Amino acid sequence: MGTGAATGTIAGLGGELTPLIGRRAETARIARLLSGARLVTLSGTGGVGKTRLALRVAAEAARSAFPDGVYVAELADLRDPELLAPSVLGTLDVADPGRPGADAAAVLAARLRERRALLVLDNCEHLIDACARLTDALLRAAPGLRVLATSRQPLGIAGEQVFPVEPLPVPDADAGHGLRVLSGNPAVALFVDRAAAVLPGFALTASDAAVVAELVRRLDGLPFAIELAAGRVRSLTPQEILERLTNRFALLTRGSSVAADRQRTLRALIDWSHDLCTEPERLLWARASVFRGGFDLESLERVCADAGLPPAALLDALDGLVAQSIVNCRHAQGRSRYHLLETVREYGHERLAASGSLDTLRARHRDRYAELTARAGQEWFGPRQVDWFTRLRLDHPNLRAALEFCLERPGQARAGLALAVTPRHYWMTAGLLSEGRHWLSQLLAADHARDDGGDPADPADPDGPDASVRLQARVTDTYLRILQGAPEADVRHALAACEAAAGQGDHRRESAWVRHHHGILAVWREDFANAAELFARARTEFRTLGCLDAALECRVKFAIAHAYGGEAAAAAEACGEVEEAARAHGESWLHGMALLARALLALRADAPADATAHARAAIARLRPFQDWWDVAMCVEVIAWSTRDTPRRAARLLGVLHLLWESLGGRLGAAPFMRTQHLRLDAEVREALGAAAFDREFRRGARTTVDEALAYVLDDAAGVPGLTKRESQVAELVAEGLTNKDIAARLTIAQRTAENHVERILGKLGFASRTQLAVWTYEQRGEPPGTSGGRSPR
Known part of the structure; x- marks a missing residue:
């Protein structure tokens, strides 16, 4: 969910699964406090109900008090203070700004500066200093902002109103018990x-x-x-x-x-x-505490099962823990996912540490997620691409925990690097540039310190597998720096160092990526001919190495470079090649990039209808990956294609402001598009007049990303709605029914059911049934899969 313009918009807040009992008076008092104080902190002991109370206040306040939205940032799974601001950015549906530390706080301040909004920071106690600093900075920068925090202790900053949350009233021992x-x-x-x-x-x-x-x-x-x-x-x-x-x-x-x-x-x-549990249940409770943010059965078995707790016993123990409400279970897309309440998890973690098995289980946990990311990397170029991306995002807290282990334990940095670079596209497409750099830079530093210390376990072979992992991490880190907009001189120096290291061994793959990165720099400089040549040379090397996905990535970027400033025929030929390969392999992301290149070619040929159609098709492919950078480029194309309808163009310029701000608060996120963007802005402003332009611009900028893209994708220039029949079909897809099942349920032809599904996907800009299912659950205000349906196919 994202930033909201309309009253009632809430980001990060699901529907209540159980009623909130006995808190009506507190809810009213907290609401009154929020009307006068800019920071209200709900304090109290663990288990007293601070979170439930805060979420109820937020839900009620969204209806009237905060027209620009209510945003809920859950911090229980976050451990590193440096990731606080980037994580809150994600709650606002603002993509990672691509710069670590204070830059993320600056983007937050810019996003909230002119808004009347409520930010809920839930579970601050383990990040108390970082939360205090961020809250103070945001309140100073955004006069219309209110913050509602929950913490076992106050934040301790000026203007804070502390509301102690007391336990529920209990019956008087001396009163009657009628x-x-x-x-x-x-x-x-x-x-x-x-x-x-x-x-x-x-x-x-x-x-x-x-x-x-x-x-x-x-x-x-x-x-x-x-x-x-x-x-x-x-x-x-x-x-x-x-x-x-x-x-x-x-x-x-x-x-x-x-x-x-x-x-x-x-x-x-x-x-x-704990005492009421069986011994296997106690053992599983302790072992499961190494997971963060939830886990599935396969991961639980891989990490927690062994001779002392074989799979059959583990399953019985899990069933017992679920029955006792120690482990929570939800169903999503036909699969079970489990979760420990934080207090319960911490208790199990203490037991595990006391047993002396903590490091063993954390190493198994790390190995499990290293295996998953490796499989994701191997299967990324194929029909499971969107599924793998969704899986990695769901398990992101576990990836963090695995990377933390590699940083905290001596000699584990190289294993952490292998985990952090596979799959290569995760940090880039997920809007996690700063976090990717955070892990890579710290792990590279820890690995370098090991080398300087003369660790005898470190291989001397410059062409060995460990050396290759380190070089791959350096090349990936440099690419993230390019996407962050780092100074070109610094990036060139880093690329030269990577190239020299690649030359010391037979690291041809990393050398080819360096050439690709130089091509990106050339695009940044608008040197499109040189960029195309660099991409072509890198593609040749990747093809020689048998790296089809990397070769096609270079090919599609070759097409984009030529579409901007080179040979249109060469770009069109490259697009066709990439599209054919993508269809053959069931790939989505590169297919979307090829459609973007076609949109650019159509715009260059003064064919606005074709440009818009290609750009919308590209968004449908890129959106599942939260690839807001390339989505913004598609919207640029659509905005230019609609300049003959100034009101719509002005609103699309507002949408672009939202997207580019999400990428770092600057239009220059696509520097080579700056000139034409500013020209369009001036042209539309003159056509409409300042007042009308500003009104339409704000309508586009003050919305959620979902609402903005719905407007972009809708031919009628409104938010697409589903008919009653389409809504029925969407619900059945969310339950996991196939087209054949839907046809039988609704007594319609299977082909008719297929047409309904395709039409719904097109209206909403989705590329898969899984996305439609998740969207349907979000409309209900509940987590995916609570109906217990099968996986959408």
Whole structure:
């Protein structure tokens, strides 16, 4: 989701899966605080419900108080303070600015400067200093911005209003326990609601009312603790839960005397839940804590199964943990994905560390994601390209965790480099330029330090596999620097060093990439003839090496260079070659680039309708990869093609402002297009007049990326809507039904179902059924796959 212009637009906030109980008064008080204070921090112990409360306030505020949007940044999986600002940028649907550190904060400030918006920073406590610095900078730069933070401690900056989130009220021990009175108590109501969810038909009765009242009192009204206890009614009565809880609290009195009571209570409850697990369940709980942000069954088995926990036992243990609500399970596209609440994960992590097995499991975890990225690299040029990109983005927190391990443990930097460079296109197409450079630069530095230290394990062979990995990382790092807009002199120096290193061994592939990178620099200088020659030479080398995907990438960039300033016939021939190969292999990204080249050729031939058609087709191919740089170039083509309709052109110029700002807050993200862009801007402004131009421009700039692209892709220049029948078909695709299944369900011909699906994909600018399924879930306001459907085919 992205930045919002319309009231009610929310980014990063899904629908509530369970009701929020007993927080109506707090919600109103926090909303009043936000109306006067620019920073409100919800503080309190873990498990008290800060996140749920903040998300409810945000959802209600989006309807009226913040016309430019509400953005939710979940920080629990983030560990490195340097990645804070880039991560928040992603929440705003602003692509990585391509520059590390403070530049990302500057782009955020620029994006929010003139907006009345709410930014929710959730789980700040482990990044408290970085969150404080970023929040202070954003509030100073953006006078219309409000920030709602959740943290176990305040941020500690000027103007902060701290709202302590207390546990839910519990029944007075001296009061009566009548059903009417207790049913209205928030803590009791929460227990009953969650118990009924795991044991249908559960209800508060006169016989157990006093027991439940005592139980929630012993749990201090902590929502998380109450929910864990309620999950046990599947196998225990409230009285049995209370008895076991009492015993565990007695043991806790021998713990730390400096821990807060409620923290001890929560730990006691988790200790109790842990003790109720079988030994295989405890073992799996600890081992699964090495995952971040979720995991699938295959990854769980590869990392956690061994002789001590064979696959069959692991599956039974997993089922038990899911049944006990220790592990959460969701279904997405016909596959199960699992998740540990952060408090539960941290508890398991402590157990794993205490067992002495932490490094062993983290190494297995690293190896698993190294294997996945290697497979993604091998299969990138093919029909699974979009699927692999989606998979890597879903597992991005796990990739981060694996890279962190390689940085933290001596001698692991080279393995981290291998992980960071495969597949090569991930950092570039995912809008993660800064983060890619962050990992590569740190790992290269750590690897260099190992070399300087004379590690005897480091091979001396300049042509060995380890040397090749290091050189590949240096070449990739340099390419990211080019895309970041680094000074050309610095980049040329880096490329010369890479070329020299490639010459010391037989590193012909890396040498060819260096030539490709020089071609990119030539395009930046508008030296299109030299660029085309460099791409042609690199392509020849890649073909000799049997690297078809790299050869075709050079071929399509050869076409783009000629489309801008060279031979049109040569560009058209190259486009045809790339399109034919892409279709033969089921490839999407290079196909999209070839369509962009065709759009440029049509624009050059003064064929605006053809240029627009090719550019829209290119966007449909490039959009799944979040390749906003090339998507913006397509929109440039469409804007030029519609200059005879000034209002639409002005709005498209606003969309371009949104996209280029997303890429770093500067129009110069495509320097060779600057002159024609400014000329179009002046021409349309003169045709409309300043006031009308500014109005249309703002309509394009103050929108989400999804809404902006819907406008770009719609022939009627409006947001594309689905008919009732098309909406039915989209829902069935999201459930995983095939065209044949859809035809049977709706009693229509299979060909008619196929036509509906193709028309829907075209309207929304999607290239796959998986994208349509994800979009459908987003319209519902729920995570993908909560209906438990099969994988869309």
